[in-house]
Amino acid sequence: MTHRSFEPGGYRYAPGVFQYSAGVAAMPGYEIVRVRFRDPVPLAEGFARAQALMAAEGRPTTAFCSCELRSPAPFTQEGFDAFNALYVGTLERWGIVRDGENPVARANVCPEVDEPAEPSLHAFGFTVEARSGLPTFVVAGGAEAPEGKGAYRDHIVRLGDVGPSALREKARFVLAEMERRMGVLGFGWRDATATQVYTVHDLHPFLADEIIRRGAARHGLTWHYHRPPVVDLEFEMDCRGLAQERVA
Structure with a gap:
């Protein structure tokens, strides 16, 4: 697979499925800035706030390149598909999704404790003119099932098994x-x-040899006590390389 360019946003992306790309990276002359809200904001309001923050930086809606969502509980496959259709509709209105191609990287997970009342925006990324000179990227959230193959449940690694060896294999x-x-x-x-x-299961048995030893926690590891967005998925990750992160 090769990456593609989204010129109106100033970034390139690794193609994924219709609801999100596999990851994004700023094009030369740009860098990605991440903005996290102090508390998750209901999705429609969150998009409006994101648009206002981008406009204040002189950036168009097409600069929106990544988002981190929080949902009340894992979806059924049918519910997930319906949610994605609504979410993608906003990106179409913003001039980002074109001909079914979505360049935006996304993570959508479900807090096990203190969950939001409705799907909400936790954080988002957008491109600005380069200031740091460092390459920047965001990789979308991914769980233990290949994407683009139909229903997740039909392809989940060690479906229904959350024992230590199964969690290691999922990781x-x-x-x-x-x-x-x-x-x-x-x-x-x-x-x-x-x-x-993102998992509610114990990751300590494989933290050192599967995550740390391969270099995946060079700057530490943030563990969110959350579930992936679809029923029966148990372990999800994402990562990023950025120079600027803000709290709004």
């Missing part, structure tokens, strides 16, 4: 997918400034 699959996505964009773990894990 290996997800880590390999993170590496594949970074590789498409020309990056590796040495370029990542942050790595996030």
Whole structure:
């Protein structure tokens, strides 16, 4: 797989599925800035706030390149498909999704505790004119099932098994997918400034030899006590390499 360019946004992306790309990287002359809200903001309001923040920087809506969502609970496959159709509609109105091609990287996970009342925006990324001179990228969230093959449940690694060996196998699959996505964009773990894990299961039995030893936690590891967005998925990760992160 090769990356593609989204010129109106100033970034390139690794093609994924219709609801999101596998990852994004700033094009020459640009860098990606991440903005995290202090509390998740209901999706429509979150998009409006993101648009206002981008406009204040003199950036168009097409500069929107990544987002991190929070949902009340894991979706059924049918519910997930319906949610994605609504979410993608905003990106179409913003001039980002064209002819079914979506360049935006995304993570959508479900807090196990203190969950939002409705799908909400936790953080987003957008491109600005380069200031740091460093290459920047965001890899989309991925769980233990290949994407683009139909229903997740039909392809989940060790479906229904959350024992130590199964979780290790799930983690290996997800880590390999993170590496594949970074590789498409020309990056590796040495370029990542942050790595996030989303699971409600114990990751300590394989933390050292599967995650740390391969370089996936060079700047630490942020563990969110969250579930992936679809029922029966148990382990998700994403990562990024950025020079600027803000709280709004």
